[in-house]
Amino acid sequence: MYWTEEATNKLIEIVEKQKRKENGIRIIAQPDDIEGFTYELYWEHQVMPTDETIKQEGLNIFIDKQSHQLLEDTVVYFTIQEGKEGIFIMKTTSDCSTCSTVCF
Template identity: 45%
Template sequence: MQFTEEAAKELLEYIDNNCNMQGIRIIAVSIEENIHYQIYWEKEQFPDDEVIIQNGLKIFLDFKTSEVLKEQMIFYTEKDGKKGLFIMKSISDCSTCSTVCF
């Protein structure tokens, strides 16, 4: 899993300005045949957590989510005034599609 610098910066800025949290928690949830991600602000580490620090951002993961996110890139996005994170499998996947991803 790799957060872009911009994604980590935006999350750290929010944490510094708005909440008393240590980082974020990402949870992978299977719904039908798709994987959806839930992202929460986190203030504590659980005993079975894997904690990854990227660009100063702490990311808390359970084992299942850690495995699912191994080859994922996480981007910060803003569209129509809405901000969020976009998770996609490996940036190299963009080279095989006919659409400009970023």
């Protein structure tokens, strides 16, 4: 899992602005027959015994072991579309060294 600097900074900005009391965020990934995967992202204050914890620029990211496996080849970034802001998680399957597109 790779977090862009912009995504990390935006979440830290939200934590500071809203004076959130949670320790971080939780990400859950599940297989989906229609689109491949679905992702849930929400504020979290409790680490579960089976969690993988990632520290990203002072932000704690809690991921259960099953989700951690599904998130291995993902990029998390911040986006603004049609005036709406959000965190977007994208599954990547290509090797950046072999493609001509810009990789994060």
